Amino acid sequence: MNALNGIRVLDLSRVLAGPWSTQILADLGADVVKIERPGTGDDTRGWGPPFLHDAQGEASAESAYYLGANRNKRSVTCDIASPQGQDLIRSLAAHSQVFIENYKVGDMEKYGIDYATLKAINPRLVYCSITGFGQTGPYRARAGYDFAVQAMGGLMSVTGERDDLGGGPQKVGVAVADLFTGMYATVAILAAIRHAERTGLGQHIDMALLDTQVAMLANLGANFLVNGATAAPPQRMGNAHVNIVPYQVFETAPKASGERDFVIVAVGNDGQFAKLCEVLGHADWAQDPRFVRNQDRVRFREVLVPLLAAVLRTRGKYVWLEALEAAKVPCGPINTLAEVFADPHVQARHMVDHWQHALGVPLDLVASPMKLSVTPVRCDLAPPLLGQHTDEVLQEWLNLDSVQREALRQAQAI
DSSP, X not given: OOTTTTOEEEEEOOTTHHHHHHHHHHHTTOEEEEEEOTTTOSGGGGOOSOEEEOTTSOEEEEEHXXXXXXXXXXXXXXXXXXXXXXXXXXXXXXXXXXXXXXXXXXXXXXXXXXXXXXXXXXXXXXXXXEESSOXXXXXXXXXXXXXXXXXXXXXXGSXXXXXXXXXXXXXXXXXXXXXXXXXXXXXXXXXXXXXXXXXXXXXXXXXXXXXXXXXXXXXXXXXXXXXXXXXXXXXXXXXXXXXXXXXXXXXXXXXXXXXXXXXXXXXXXXXXXXXXXXXXXXXXXXXXTTTSSHHHHHHTHHHHHHHHHHHHTTSOHHHHHHHHHHTTOOEXXXXXXXXXXXXXXXXXXXXXXXXXXXXXXXXEEEOOOOOOSSSOOXXXXXXXXXXXXXXXXXXXXXXXXXXXXXXXXXXXXX
């Protein structure tokens, strides 16, 4: 038994923020029906390479990007621009607990599947809209993209190497505004489901990427607001910490292949710094008046960091990691993805799931990180082929027979 068994989710979202949310709901047991455009489907199906290879070893139409955000769902094709397709969505919504979409503001009303319309059909419906800038405000009509939102929401102003070292603003390596919006949307949906169970009333959830990105600033946003608008905003520090030293990346001796290698050192207090100095063979540094206290080390950052860096470059990453971990100095490797998935702890935590895809080939995907002791996440539906479940869902949810389904195909609604 999964936690969300019996919850039906009608998913009209595409790309990442919405599909990330519905994938979480699907992992938890919800029956997520993904509505896709006939012939093309979710935009990310074409976002490759890489693409999954079929049984003959040829690249298929299933991109890794799509596969990574759509497990445990069923795919139904439906043309929501057609009257028959719109009727079909309204019928499916009448049998759903959750409806999620990420179209531009006003599109759903144009198609007759907006919240007000569907609420009249199904008052208990939890309707979640995900856009770049929300349903209100001067930017509401703009299309929203993670990259632009990372910039507009302040994240890129604090991400990247220091300007005096030749750096500049940098986006995060994955689409964090999309992913966080999907996570927040999931929390909001679960809260709204709980409310609907108690009261019989659904509600409209208005999620915006920019809102989420501003919220994600966390302590940096709080620092700025508490200091007041006249205070200087936080600056880019690269991999260093503005308030703690040493707390950054250091280069170690290269790998046997000659490739550069790195380790992070995250000293959080003066005692840890003394232990670090002992491991490095320079216990005297911990007694140097310039380095005794963290505030001293911050003040003399430009003196201390080169001293540490010179010693750390003399040995390999794993030699230092073993010694630092034994001394209880916070540290860690900067792993490639190959090293991540070969890590014994990652393997022990079962962070890769093994699937059998509808193409008849095995498929490995990153697993859900949620470990529930009584209602574990499901792992039974590989990411679907386009329209793979159209007949199955229409018969199961709406009791449409083969003649009725064929009529919809003839009308090009599905």
